[in-house]
Amino acid sequence: MGKIFAALLVIVGFVYAKPEIIIEDPWVRAVPPTAKNTALFMVIKNVGDEADILIGVKTNISKMVSIHKTVNQNGVMKMVHVDRLPVPAGKSVVLKPGGYHIMVMGLKKDIKAGDNVKFTLIFEKSGEITIKAPVKMK
Ligand SMILES: [Cu+2]
Structure with missing residues (x-):
């Protein structure tokens, strides 16, 4: 009986x-109006019990978007x-200046502080998550 119950717990888990x-x-x-790139x-917080992976990002404000990491070579x-x-499960990944960031290349229009920009983040397991990110001077 105990064995069956344990097996069921494993399956449910x-x-x-x-x-x-x-x-x-x-x-x-x-960025200034002449700039072509921003970030x-x-x-990214994973409060679940399984790891996930960011595999891509989409937006229509630029020609290209790419996951970047700043490294000291x-x-x-x-x-x-x-x-x-x-x-990883139960962990957070911080994307910040000087570290990981989403590079936004070939801006199609000017962006200024106060604007909101829509991005779709694509995760291997969770699928697409759409966010609105405010433009800030920092
Ligand atoms: Cu970059």
């Missing part, structure tokens, strides 16, 4: 384990493209 993604404090850096920052700060950004 397996079925219901899932990531639960919460996006906190998203913001886009305000999106946020905290022999004293020179460089940005490198990241295909997959893992968000």
